[in-house]
Amino acid sequence: MPHINVDENLPGIRSLMAFSPETATPMGKLANLMLRTNEGLSMAEREMIAAHVSYLNDCFYCQQSHGAIAACYLNGDTDLVEQVKKDYEQAEISDKMKALLSIAGSVQKGGKHVTEEQIKKAKEEGATDRDIHDTVLIAALFCMFNRYVDGLAANTPTDLSTYPLRAKQIAEHGYGNYIFSIPQPA
Amino acid sequence: MNMKEDIKNEAASHTPLQGMGSSFINLENDLPGIRGPMQYSPETGKALNELAEILLHDDNNTLSRGEREMIGAYVSSENDCFYCQNVHGALAQHYFECDMQLIDDIKKDYESASISRKLKALLSIAGSVQKGGKYVTTEQVEHAKNLGATDKEIHDTVLIAAAFCMFNRYVDGLNTWAPQDRQVYIERAPMRAKEGYANIDLNK
Numbered sequence: 001m002p003h004i005n006v007d008e009n010l011p012g013i014r015s016l017m018a019f020s021p022e023t024a025t026p027m028g029k030l031a032n033l034m035l036r037t038n039e040g041l042s043m044a045e046r047e048m049i050a051a052h053v054s055y056l057n058d059c060f061y062c063q064q065s066h067g068a069i070a071a072c073y074l075n076g077d078t079d080l081v082e083q084v085k086k087d088y089e090q091a092e093i094s095d096k097m098k099a100l101l102s103i104a105g106s107v108q109k110g111g112k113h114v115t116e117e118q119i120k121k122a123k124e125e126g127a128t129d130r131d132i133h134d135t136v137l138i139a140a141l142f143c144m145f146n147r148y149v150d151g152l153a154a155n156t157p158t159d160l161s162t163y164p165l166r167a168k169q170i171a172e173h174g175y176g177n178y179i180f181s182i183p184q185p186a
Numbered sequence: 187m188n189m190k191e192d193i194k195n196e197a198a199s200h201t202p203l204q205g206m207g208s209s210f211i212n213l214e215n216d217l218p219g220i221r222g223p224m225q226y227s228p229e230t231g232k233a234l235n236e237l238a239e240i241l242l243h244d245d246n247n248t249l250s251r252g253e254r255e256m257i258g259a260y261v262s263s264e265n266d267c268f269y270c271q272n273v274h275g276a277l278a279q280h281y282f283e284c285d286m287q288l289i290d291d292i293k294k295d296y297e298s299a300s301i302s303r304k305l306k307a308l309l310s311i312a313g314s315v316q317k318g319g320k321y322v323t324t325e326q327v328e329h330a331k332n333l334g335a336t337d338k339e340i341h342d343t344v345l346i347a348a349a350f351c352m353f354n355r356y357v358d359g360l361n362t363w364a365p366q367d368r369q370v371y372i373e374r375a376p377m378r379a380k381e382g383y384a385n386i387d388l389n390k
Contacts, residue, residue, distance in 0.1 A: 003322065003324070003327040003340060003344075004327075004337035004338075004340055004341055005337050016341070019337075019341060020338075020341055020342075020345070022240050022244075023237060023240050023241065023345060025236070026233045026234070026236035026237040026240070027237065029233040029236070030230060030233045030234070030237075033229050033230050033233065034230065057318060057319070058318070058320065059319065103359075106359070107355050107359040110265060110266070110354075110355065110358070111265070111267065111354055111355040111356070111357060111358025111359040111360075112266065112358045114210070114358075114359045114360075114361070116210070119210045119211075129211035129212050132210065132211050132360075133211055133223065133226065133227060133360065136355070136356060136359040136360055137223075137227070137230060137356055139355065139359070140351075140352040140353075140355035140356045140359060141352055143348075143351045143352055143355055144348040144349050144351055144352035145348075146318075146319055146348075147315050147318065147319040147344070147347065147348035147351055148319070148344060148345055148348045149319060150318070150319025150320045150322075151311075151314070151315040151319035151322045151344040151347070151348060152319075152322075152340075152341065152344050153322070153324075
């Protein structure tokens with residue numbers, strides 16, 4: 001049961017956004033700016049960073065949601081997404097992505113856990129300053145989103161079949177306050 | 187001991203020295219703390235400040251600005267983020283019209299500090315959020331509600347704590363530099379209190 005009185009028909013962060021639309025607006029903007037662009041990192045790579053950090057934070061709703069969105073951009077390759085979430089070193093992704101996921105994993109522990117060596121390695125693998133900036137900010141943002149969702153004990157659908165429906169909605173239309181103000185995809 | 191000296195000595199003894207140009211990436215500016223990456227990435231900077239404005243500065247809130255800044259300062263202290271805990275600690279001090287000793291006492295041991303029981307209950311929730319969302323217990327929330335906390339106040343406490351887990355990581359994850367003299371933060375607080383976050387001039 002959520003810690004506060006939210007719309008029980010809305011899942012996860014959507015119920016919290018509906019409770020507080022004023023704060024939902026800038027959070028939606030941040031999600032669009034950081035996750036809905038292919039500049040430098042692709043949308044699939046960005047969502048994989050989000051899913052990995054949410055996995056490390058043990059946030060079921062966020063890791064399933066962003067894993068499913070990543071899969072939408074990867075022609076439904078859920079196996080790759082699961083591998084990246086749980087053990088990216090063994091995944092079939094670029095060395096640059098592995099270096100960035102390592103940085104994201106350190107950010108998840110705390111900002112000071114990121115080392116010069118990790119940054120150097122990422123740059124050697126071709127990461128730009130912008131890629132590193134975006135990786136740190138995406139990881140930091142999910143340390144917020146995950147805590148927001150679980151800190152208020154938001155409703156978390158356990159039926160995994162509902163996640164791809166919402167993921168398709170995001171993949172097609174992006175983030176924003178419409179995700180709680182219109183009927184949920186079914 | 188003179189308060190200003192005390193603050194300086196503490197800063198010198200407990201924080202690593204950082205200097206300009208320490209950032210892991212070329213931020214193309216010399217601004218301290220979060221202002222560096224906000225200038226580097228202005229669109230996300232604007233959205234981050236919009237969020238800060240609603241959570242910390244907007245007066246349409248039953249938690250005072252001082253209480254909300256204190257939650258931010260406390261979480262930043264728990265995350266060991268020197269820049270954020272000093273910016274937001276100085277703002278809490280400004281709004282509370284107290285001396286910095288009270289802010290430092292709250293950060294170190296809020297249970298023993300001279301603040302309301304309700305704020306203590308909310309700081310307890312914020313401290314759990316800092317560890318991870320799942321650390322917040324029904325008992326903590328019930329306790330806060332029994333002391334008069336509303337759903338909106340609990341929501342805002344959790345989101346402020348969560349937001350600082352983001353801000354702190356953005357600041358330290360990029361290894362931005364921070365002024366080490368805590369007096370700098372105290373002197374800047376009245377301006378930020380007056381102007382708020384929404385239309386922040388990063389170069390001022």
